[in-house]
Amino acid sequence: xxxxxxxxxxxxxxxxxxxxEIEHPRDAVIKVTSCAICGxxxxxxxxxxxxxxxxxxxxxxxxxxxxxxxxxxxxKLKKGDRIVVPFTIIxxxxxxxxxxNFSVCETTNRNKHLAEKVFGHTTAGLxxxxxxxxxxxxxxxxxxxxxxxxxTHIKVPDGMTDEQALFLSDIFPTGWQGAxxxxxxxxxxxxxxxxxxxxxxxxxxxxLLGAKQVVAIDRIPERLAMAEAGGAITINFDKxxxxxxxxxxxxxxxxxxxIDCVGFESHISMAQPDSVLDRAKQMFMLENDRPHALREIxxxxxxxxxxxxxxxxxxxxxxxxxxxxxxxxxxxxTGQTHVNRWTEDLKQRIAEGQIDPSxxxxxxxxxxxxxxxxxxxxxKQDSCVKVxxxx
Amino acid sequence: xxxxxxxxxSKGDPKIIATGPSSLTxxxxxxxxxxxxxxxxxxxxxxxxxxxTRALGMEGREGLVRAYGxxxxxxxxxxxxxxxxxxxxxxxxxxxxxxxxxxxxxRPSNPRVGTVMAALVMVGGITVLDYLAxxxxxxxxxxxxxxxxxxxxxxxxPKGVTAARGAAALPRPTSTPAAT
Numbered sequence: 001x002x003x004x005x006x007x008x009x010x011x012x013x014x015x016x017x018x019x020x021e022i023e024h025p026r027d028a029v030i031k032v033t034s035c036a037i038c039g040x041x042x043x044x045x046x047x048x049x050x051x052x053x054x055x056x057x058x059x060x061x062x063x064x065x066x067x068x069x070x071x072x073x074x075x076k077l078k079k080g081d082r083i084v085v086p087f088t089i090i091x092x093x094x095x096x097x098x099x100x101n102f103s104v105c106e107t108t109n110r111n112k113h114l115a116e117k118v119f120g121h122t123t124a125g126l127x128x129x130x131x132x133x134x135x136x137x138x139x140x141x142x143x144x145x146x147x148x149x150x151x152t153h154i155k156v157p158d159g160m161t162d163e164q165a166l167f168l169s170d171i172f173p174t175g176w177q178g179a180x181x182x183x184x185x186x187x188x189x190x191x192x193x194x195x196x197x198x199x200x201x202x203x204x205x206x207x208l209l210g211a212k213q214v215v216a217i218d219r220i221p222e223r224l225a226m227a228e229a230g231g232a233i234t235i236n237f238d239k240x241x242x243x244x245x246x247x248x249x250x251x252x253x254x255x256x257x258x259i260d261c262v263g264f265e266s267h268i269s270m271a272q273p274d275s276v277l278d279r280a281k282q283m284f285m286l287e288n289d290r291p292h293a294l295r296e297i298x299x300x301x302x303x304x305x306x307x308x309x310x311x312x313x314x315x316x317x318x319x320x321x322x323x324x325x326x327x328x329x330x331x332x333x334t335g336q337t338h339v340n341r342w343t344e345d346l347k348q349r350i351a352e353g354q355i356d357p358s359x360x361x362x363x364x365x366x367x368x369x370x371x372x373x374x375x376x377x378x379x380k381q382d383s384c385v386k387v388x389x390x391x
Numbered sequence: 392x393x394x395x396x397x398x399x400x401s402k403g404d405p406k407i408i409a410t411g412p413s414s415l416t417x418x419x420x421x422x423x424x425x426x427x428x429x430x431x432x433x434x435x436x437x438x439x440x441x442x443x444t445r446a447l448g449m450e451g452r453e454g455l456v457r458a459y460g461x462x463x464x465x466x467x468x469x470x471x472x473x474x475x476x477x478x479x480x481x482x483x484x485x486x487x488x489x490x491x492x493x494x495x496x497x498r499p500s501n502p503r504v505g506t507v508m509a510a511l512v513m514v515g516g517i518t519v520l521d522y523l524a525x526x527x528x529x530x531x532x533x534x535x536x537x538x539x540x541x542x543x544x545x546x547x548x549p550k551g552v553t554a555a556r557g558a559a560a561l562p563r564p565t566s567t568p569a570a571t
Contacts, residue, residue, distance in 0.1 A: 003405060010419060010473070014411040023403030045414075046473050053399055055407050110401075137404050145403055186557070204547050210560030225541035231552040268474075283472050354558055359547035362540075371414035375532070382537025 002391065003141030004370040006056045009047035012371045017057065020137065020145035025072025028149030030064035030083065034162040035139045037061075037370070037387045038087075038170055039196045040312045042378050043265065044130070048288070049314050051114065051131040060087035060127040061169040062139025063162060066149075073150045082156040085139060085146055086339035087170045089125040092151030103336035108148055110134045123336065140370060142391040154343045157351060163358035164350050166388065167201070172357045173342040175201025175261070178310035180342070181333040182257035184209040191215040191246060191255040191300070192232070193293040195223035197360050197386045198310055199261035200230060204355055207231045211257070215249060217242055219267065222383040226360070238269075243300050254302035263311030264289035274319065281318065288315030298325050309334035360386045367391040418527035422475040425524055428517075429467030429482060436460030447510060448503030449496050459489065476532070479525035486518035 005015040020029055038061050043049050063084040066077050077083065090097050091107035108125035109115050114132050115122040125147065128138015136147065146152055156165045175198050184190060190206040192199050195218035206214045207230065216227035217235045224234040235245045246255055268275045268290070278290035297307055298321050307330050325332070349355055362385045365373055373387045400406060415423075436443055437460030440453040462485055470478030493514065496507045548555040 001405070002411075005407060005410075007410070007413065010415055012414045015407050016409040016411065017405035017407050020405050021403035023401060027403070055400070057405060131399065135399065137400075141405070184560070186560070200547070204555070205559075207548075207552065207555050208557070208559035210557035222539070222541050225543045226545050229543050229546045229552075230548070231546070231556065279474065283468055283474070349559065353549045354555065355547055356549050357547065359545040362542070368411075371412060374414045375416075376537070379532045379536070380534045383540040383542075384537075385542070 001142035002367055003057045003137075004059065004367065004374075004389075006044060006052050006058055007054045010045060012045065012058060012374050014368050014370055017141070020143055022068055022070045022145065024147065025070040026148050026150055027070040028066055028073055028077050028146045028153075029068040030062075030085065030144050030146060031067045032062055032064040032139055032142055032144055032391045033082075034064070034166050035059050035062040035141075035367075035389050035391070036166060036169075037140070037373060037377055037389070039198060040129075040263075041374070043263075043312060043314065044128075045374055045378060046265070048264070048282075049130055049132075051135075053131060053135070056128065056130075056135065057137040057139075057141055058128045059138035059140030060129055061166060061171070062127070062144055063156065063166050063169065064144065067143070070149070076150040077153060082165075083146075083153040084156060084165050084168045084343075085127065085144065086152060086154060086168075086173075086343070087127055087129070088152075088336060088339050089127065089134065089136065089147050090151050090340060091148050097151070100338055100341045102338040102340050108134065108152075110136075126336075140367065140389060142367070151340075154340070154347065157347065160347075160351065161358070163361060163388065164356055165347075167197075167357040167360070168339075168343050168346060168350075170337065170339065171197045171360070172201050172346055173339045174198050174310050174337040175203075176205040176342050176346060177335075177337050178202040178259045178261065178308045179205035179209055182206070182259065182306050182308050184211050184257060186210050187212050188257050189213050189215060189250050189255040190257040190259065191217065191297075192227075192259045192261055193217045193297060194261035194263075194311065195220065195227045195234075196261065199223075199259075200226055200360050200385070201357065202259050202261050202310065203227050203230045203232045206257075206259070208349075208354065213249065215246060215255065220380055223385060226385060230359075242296060246300050250302070254300050254305070256302045256305045258297040258301045258305065258307050260293055260297055260307065260309045260311045262293035263309075264291065264313045264317070266290045266292035278318070287318045289313050289317040291317040291320060295319065295321055298328075298330065301328065301330055303328040304330075306331045306333060308332075310337065361388050363387045365389060416527075416531050418524055418531050419475070421520070421524045422470055422479055422528055425482065425517075425521060426467050426470035426475070426478065429463045429470060433460045433463030433465075433467055436463060446503065447493070447496055447507050448501040455492070459485075459492075462488075476525060476528050479521055479528060482521045483518060483525060486514055486521055489514050490518070
């Protein structure tokens with residue numbers, strides 16, 4: 001089969017690889033009908049997250065049709081079912097899964113010993129996201145083996161298109177969780193840093209959850225336009241001061257709820273010297289992350305407010321203003337998304353026409369064009385916001 | 392196809408049979424080559440400056456050669472990073488410094504003036520490569536490539552933004568009202 005394979009920094013190839021095989025009774029194999037490139041795939045593209053190996057198949061936003069089922073799936077899936085595959089592989093049986101903390105499932109990471117060394121405890125296995133999280137082959141391919149398939153799936157109802165359902169795999173529940181863990185109240189101003197795909201979903205989630213005003217911060221005109229279309233007030237940080245504008249919009253009190261959809265690759269700008277220093281340190285392996293957005297969030301957030309971090313951080317971040325964080329009494333909520341905690345509800349909202357996540361798709365191309373689309377998405381060429389690949 | 396990393400995969404995982412086209416452009420590959428060249432030259436200049444000064448008849452300037460070695464290592468790391476454009480332009484500036492230094496050594500009293508001339512030609516060639524790579528990388532990765540579109544028509548709310556505001560904050564009805 002064809003698959004997008006990681007060969008090194010900025011080197012993704014559309015390779016011919018052997019087909020996946022069932023290797024455990026709880027496995028299933030799907031024929032992929034749609035998959036997408038996620039912003040967090042770019043962290044792997046840049047080789048910033050350790051433990052990628054040449055030959056790893058990329059992709060964790062995938063859906064398709066079940067073509068083979070292991071004997072232990074126990075009727076939960078059958079051939080021909082259309083499913084979305086959540087990016088977190090879950091057993092559904094461990095203590096964390098039972099609490100709904102699916103992204104820290106204690107069972108599914110087959111390289112637990114590595115994760116325990118790095119994080120202190122294991123997290124769930126993830127598709128196509130380094131050997132720290134199991135080294136599972138990803139879904140930017142023609143076929144995907146789904147481990148623990150009896151629990152790791154979201155069934156797609158009849159009548160729902162691939163484009164509407166696909167983002168239940170990651171970005172929609174990720175944006176939703178980012179907003180939901182802010183405990184939004186009707187008087188709240190919610191500020192969202194980063195108008196990439198997750199930021200767009202967080203903006204719409206905050207609107208649906210009833211924020212008084214939602215403010216979106218970015219510098220890319222097409223992304224700001226999309227944010228405005230979704231009901232946000234926008235700030236282009238290349239043209240105006242984020243801190244001044246947010247204070248102006250909140251009677252100098254700052255937004256109650258702040259969502260970091262940027263993560264550890266903050267934009268580098270001479271106007272923000274800390275971002276330049278971060279980049280230099282990152283280049284010489286003196287720091288993993290470039291947390292400029294997080295610093296700004298902590299500085300501008302209203303005392304007593306909530307900082308939600310769905311954006312990905314990889315390791316160590318320098319100069320995070322702990323003094324401001326502590327003295328302002330901010331609450332931080334973060335984590336990889338507990339996808340299956342939210343998906344039944346979100347699926348219903350899509351079916352009811354409350355939201356249609358397909359708005360974010362700007363490019364749909366065959367899988368073979370994947371390598372060039374990684375470049376276009378990273379370089380923000382051709383007004384690219386979200387790429388869907390069709391194997 | 393044997394691939395070392397296939398050793399870490401389980402029996403049922405797909406393994407590479409044949410590789411296809413890469414996301415790396417020719418400009419990216421040239422930049423990578425120049426980055427490694429920079430690292431190699433920098434290491435030589437830093438660790439064996441006497442060899443360089445002896446070959447060029449500029450004994451006594453080992454400190455300067457070491458400093459240039461550090462510069463080469465820094466620009467090499469930058470050129471190998473995602474910020475390769477900045478790395479390549481730094482290399483072009485460094486090439487200028489190298490040429491100025493070498494030109495200062497073209498004097499009748501230098502017994503190795505022939506080697507200096509050869510080095511000048513080599514640095515000239517590398518400068519052309521650095522310049523072309525910097526131009527090409529900038530062009531390939533320019534965000535202005537492709538069509539520019541704004542997405543003011545993409546609300547994502549089929550019933551409109553006004554209807555969407557707070558729609559999920561309301562308690563869900565426990566049953567659907569019967570049609571009348």
